[in-house]
Amino acid sequence: MIDFTNVSLYRNSELVLEDIQLTLREQRIAIIGSNGSGKSSFARLINGLLVADTGEVLINSIDAAKEGKNIRQKVGFLFQNPEHQIIMPMVKDDIALSLKNQGVGKEERLAKAEEIMQKMEIEHLSERSSHMLSGGEKQLVALAGILIGNPEILVMDEPTTLLDLRHVNRLKKHLQAFTQQIIIITHDMNLATMCQRVIVLEKGKVVCDDLPEQAIAYYQQSMEEDE
Template sequence: MDIRFEQAEARFEERIVLHPLTLSLTERRIGVIGLNGSGKTTFARMINGLVAPSAGRVVVNGFDTVKDGEKVRADVGFIFQNPQNQIILPILKEDIALGLKPRKLPKQAIEAAVNGILARFGIGHLAGRRAHELSGGELQLAALASVLVTEPGILIMDEPTNQLDLKNRDLVERTIRGLDENIIVISHDLSLIADFDRVLLFHEGRLAADGLPGGIVARYREIAA
């Protein structure tokens, strides 16, 4: 993973949401924390081109998020706070297959890929279920499957344990810890990112601290106090 922010800024009308940022990210597991409205979600969305920089640029694995947007989005999967919103088709297996359709693969290859990703996350029994029939934890696993079936090099997750009960939160946390992909996780669940390689703390639209989880979480507690 090679992500570079080069004096990248995000401005919505006259309001600066993310002040100019120069940063390089190469670690495999990166946590992003901060108070609500601190700029962390905007930062994450700039990585896959959902938010274009109003100044400077963002480069992901050699591709500019504006000039090479399609290539960046193909390599950066994004799971939103409410995963149900990104499950488009009513039946789970059909939704997972949808992401493979642009590749014009044979039907058998698509079916094999879908079955493989369902098996990877232990949700093969949910293949014929509808999104509204799934628990919160099952929805997160379904969203993971629908994104990772396309084999992105980087996965971004926005508050993956938000509003989950203890059972489903534990399920999702175990799954995240078992992922082989490069991951960037935005989270208020500090235990989730406690063993990550690097943690970024955003505050009032600026990068306030950057380093190993222990020290950065301690700094966050000071800010939040």
């Protein structure tokens, strides 16, 4: 469970999020809104990449600001651009890397990497160069590198932006099978409809918090009114 209590955030003296008060319990939640609405900053508060200026963010009762290292083991974060988190030159080594940082032996971490690749249906990429993959393949490799650590929560920042339709469909298939709580920052309304709850941010404030159909309709109408 994720709790935002009176959370406000400034970046470069600009108010980015204002007095956010939310409890996130549902397994799949989408955060939508126009560019500059505060969506990505909201996501980064969940795993301690950013720290609120006022209020607190609790992840299963753990303060994200005070226990960032602990939180990042519990909250996996998929960046919009997978190249920001792919490090090792070979796919299987990159996927296994987070387990090395946890002190897991080489044989065990490579075995677990093979296991997660099979679940993600990317075992054919095992020996490939990480940086020679397509955008969709890189996104799936980055996601596998997060999932191998078995996080309790998965935060995804615009996960379909760089994907073609085939990889979008593969990603959606995997999302439906994941057991983790998933928070998705997205402009993809089709992806948002897969969620149980959709929150609309605008100018750093929650302006709608509802079921997908109602929240998406609110967002689309607000965009039409701004034209």
